[in-house]
Amino acid sequence: MRWFWIDKFKSFERGRCATAVKAVSICEEHMQGYFPGYPVMTPTFVIEGFAQMGGILISETREFRQNLVLAKVSRSKIHRYARPGELMSYAVNLVSLQEDGGLVEATSHIDGELHVEADLTFAQVSRDVIDRKFFEPVGLLQMLRVYGLYDVGVDENGDPLKIPEYLLEAEKTATGAYF
Numbered sequence: 680m681r682w683f684w685i686d687k688f689k690s691f692e693r694g695r696c697a698t699a700v701k702a703v704s705i706c707e708e709h710m711q712g713y714f715p716g717y718p719v720m721t722p723t724f725v726i727e728g729f730a731q732m733g734g735i736l737i738s739e740t741r742e743f744r745q746n747l748v749l750a751k752v753s754r755s756k757i758h759r760y761a762r763p764g765e766l767m768s769y770a771v772n773l774v775s776l777q778e779d780g781g782l783v784e785a786t787s788h789i790d791g792e793l794h795v796e797a798d799l800t801f802a803q804v805s806r807d808v809i810d811r812k813f814f815e816p817v818g819l820l821q822m823l824r825v826y827g828l829y830d831v832g833v834d835e836n837g838d839p840l841k842i843p844e845y846l847l848e849a850e851k852t853a854t855g856a857y858f
Contacts, residue, residue, distance in 0.1 A: 681779050683825075684728030685769060691832035693840065694740045696772045697732050699826070700727075705763035720761035723768075725795045726752060729785035733799050736765065737781040742843040746813045750780065750802035765789050767814040779803045816849035 685699040703720045704710070730749040738747050761767055763837040767787045774782040780802040786793040804813075814822075820842065823829065830841035 682722050682724075682727070683733055683822075685771045685826060688827045688831050689741075691736070691770075691828055691840070693782075693832070693834045694736075694773060694776065695735050696814055698771075699728075699732055699768065699769045701728055701767045703763055703765045703767065704846055708762065713780060718763055720767070722755075722757040722760070725761070725767065725787050726755060726799075727787075727798050728767075728769055729771060729783070729787075729795075729797055732769060732799060733773075733781075733783035733785065733837065735823070735826075736773055736783065736855055737801055739828075739832070739840070742775065743814075743846070745779065745808075746804040747801050747811060748804055749799060751800040753798045753829075754801060755795070755797035757795050759789070761787075761789060767794060774798075782856060784792065816846050817853045820846040821849055 681772065684701060685701060686701050689700060691697040705718055709721060709724065713719055713721045734747050734749065738745065747838040767784065768791055769787050771783050771785045774784055783799050783801070784796075785799060786796045823842075829840055829842060834840055
């Protein structure tokens with residue numbers, strides 16, 4: 680993943696919900712092209728932020744062992760545009776979880792005002808279709824750490840999330856040490 684559409688997790692409860700923030704900056708390249716002369720955060724990138732959060736929320740329940748994709752945005756509503764200097768607060772709630780995917784409801788607020796809302800469906804991509812991982816374990820673990828997942832994440836008992844052993848082993852193999 681090259682584009683990060685969240686900056687930091689604020690909370691994360693395994694199999695239930697997550698919150699995160701994304702700061703809108705005039706320095707981001709995409710801010711210049713949507714409405715030339717009137718920089719705004721493209722709402723589709725907000726929905727991609729929801730997809731990144733929802734994908735992590737679902738994938739974490741399976742120790743990130745499945746390839747998961749955004750299959751459908753069944754509902755979305757844009758209430759306003761985000762402008763430079765604003766802080767978007769995202770919330771994603773897991774509505775249903777199945778063996779082959781899941782459904783989340785997501786919202787973004789700016790200063791307490793509803794900004795964007797959407798329902799997203801995720802699907803597992805079978806190993807028969809693609810016989811490789813979408814993310815290399817070391818890069819995945821790096822991204823999860825940058826997002827602060829293991830700083831705030833808790834399991835169903837309220838205990839801190841543990842990093843899956845295979846991710847730690849991949850990191851150790853690649854770098855010679857755990858971080």
